[in-house]
Amino acid sequence: MINYLLKSGMLLLIFYAVYKLWLENEKMFRFNRAYLLLSLVFSFVIPLQLISVRPLLGNTLSVIQLDGVVIRTSNVVLNNDNSEQLMISVLSIIYLVVVLLFTVQFFVNLYSFYNKTKINSKQLLNDVEVVLIEEPTLPHSFWNSVFINKEEFETGKIPLELIAHEKAHLKQKHTLDILFIEVLQIVFWFNPLIVLFKKAIKLNHEFLADEEVNTQFESVTRYQKLLLNFASNKNTIALASNLNYLITKKRLIMMTKKESRFKMTFKVLIVSIVCVLSLFVFSSETIAQKVKDKSDYDKMIVKDSNDCMDKQPEYPGGIEEFYKLVGMNFKIPAAVSKQKLEGKAIIEFMVERDGSLSEFKIVKDLGYGIGNEAIRAIKLSPKWIPGTKDGKPARVLYTMPITVQTEK
Incomplete structure (x- = not known):
């Protein structure tokens, strides 16, 4: 919104x-x-x-889908601070x-x-x-x-x-x-x-x-x-x-x-x-379809290939360190544990030409602030080593699933 x-x-x-x-x-x-x-x-x-157009000059955007992380309530501290939800309600x-x-x-x-x-x-x-x-x-x-x-x-x-x-x-x-x-x-x-x-x-x-x-x-x-x-x-x-x-x-x-x-x-x-x-500018197609479930998302990603890239962006220390960063800083809202909610959220973010992250977007949400909390954790990331295409730094769109599992 x-x-x-x-x-x-x-x-x-x-x-x-x-x-x-x-x-x-x-x-x-x-x-x-x-x-x-x-x-x-x-x-x-x-x-x-509602009507998406291809970017000018055929400047297609590379899309990379990460494996994502699994968050379990037994391994994280519950977030009892409902100030953000209260502010949204007000x-x-x-x-x-x-x-x-x-x-x-x-x-x-x-x-x-x-x-x-x-x-x-x-x-x-x-x-x-x-x-x-x-x-x-x-x-x-x-x-x-x-x-x-x-x-x-x-x-x-x-x-x-x-x-x-x-x-x-x-x-x-x-x-x-x-x-x-x-x-x-x-x-x-x-x-x-x-x-x-x-x-x-x-x-x-x-x-x-x-x-x-x-x-x-x-x-x-x-x-x-x-x-x-x-x-x-x-x-x-x-x-x-x-x-x-x-x-x-x-x-x-x-x-x-x-x-x-x-x-x-x-x-x-x-x-x-x-x-x-x-x-x-405002209707250029990156991902123009709505995601209903994981299988639909996998089919859609195939449309945009990253094979033409010389080098993909790299997180300092490797992608596993990025998963750890997100997993350690992600706090499951208290309402999620009370509802014993489980499922998968999907987040988009852009790795810019200078390695910074931008254009965060909740593609699929579970509600109760899960999507916003995932974006907050991802934003803690330092700059990445940017990817290159045709010898020049290139923007790359990443998608990251966040799987939430709560104790029964």
């Missing part, structure tokens, strides 16, 4: 940096909308490795509580729109349902309705340009984007990059709506003055497309900015290359 969150976070950071530095200032609003939404989708889907509870609070807030906001639509009078204006509400508010839109203060609407204080602005939000289905990012923010509330994407998406919505109004009324200067008149109103509605959202100098400049077809095409090409490279 931690590995998945790190990869998705890195992808979010890369995609957002590309948007902020490369796309945000360009008048290519429809492409930017698609880019921002797909960036969110790719960032959370690519790390799942963090899980905190996460679920925050998710619950955000979920309740989300549905309260949805109900508020439903309630406004039911209790207030409505009119049809230019094929748009206008809900007239009593409380002072800026024009805003949600789903298929525009919400406007009743008194201002009946006295003609709401210019047609502002209604057209909200109609553009409805026509382009911006509510769907907002609901999508809100759901992501509930699930990944701890990731601040989601908030940045949310702001970028909403601002891009305003660019799109502004463009629609200016195309219809052909009076940019008048429309800019209208926006500035409403900019002092800071009231915004959650989940809605709000007229005064981020009235900034950038937004006003965008209305008069000229397009460069060549520049836009070039930037789209570069962005496409970045996306393809991200797909290769």
Whole structure:
């Protein structure tokens, strides 16, 4: 899970940096909308490795399966320290509580729109349902309705340009984007990059709506003055497309900015290359199958041969010393002995070109913290003597079974 969150976070950071530095200032609003939404989708889907691709330039990874070690409770000291499990439980509870609070807030906001639509009078204006509400508010839109203060609407204080602005939000289905990012923010509330994407998406919505109004009324200067008149109103509605959202100098400049077809095409090409490279980097196939049992794992290992290596990595003192290191430092959690659990866990780790160990992964776990304890013991290893391939240091992926046997 931690590995998945790190990869998705890195992808979010890369995609957002590309948007902020490369796309945000360009008048290519429809492409930017698609880019921002797909960036969110790719960032959370690519790390799942639902589709794995071969590494670039045929750089296959050698995989070596170790014999592993057998841990017996009669030979080790039981670990009565449950602080790690307690910490995981506390963090899980905190996460679920925050998710619950955000979920309740989300549905309260949805109900508020439903309630406004039911209790207030409505009119049809230019094929748009206008809900007239009593409380002072800026024009805003949600789903298929525009919400406007009743008194201002009946006295003609709401210019047609502002209604057209909200109609553009409805026509382009911006509510769907907002609901999508809100759901992501509930699930990944701890990731601040989601908030940045949310702001970028909403601002891009305003660019799109502004463009629609200016195309219809052909009076940019008048429309800019209208926006500035409403900019002092800071009231915004959650989940809605709000007229005064981020009235900034950038937004006003965008209305008069000229397009460069060549520049836009070039930037789209570069962005496409970045996306393809991200797909290769974060979906490169090492072991792309899930392990159900030991026999399945043996069949899978045959696919990746280490015969092409000049020299395999070596543990200082020999592989038997590595087994001793892991066996002596492995502590069976107390819960395992109480449950009299037996079985085999499988751990992956990478021996890097400098001999250090990295990319620890639990391929198969027995539960009760066995997998995490195995990784902790393996991490105590000093640097290995790196392996070589074609005369150069090479990364090698190791798999190590940990067999647990408890007293009956």
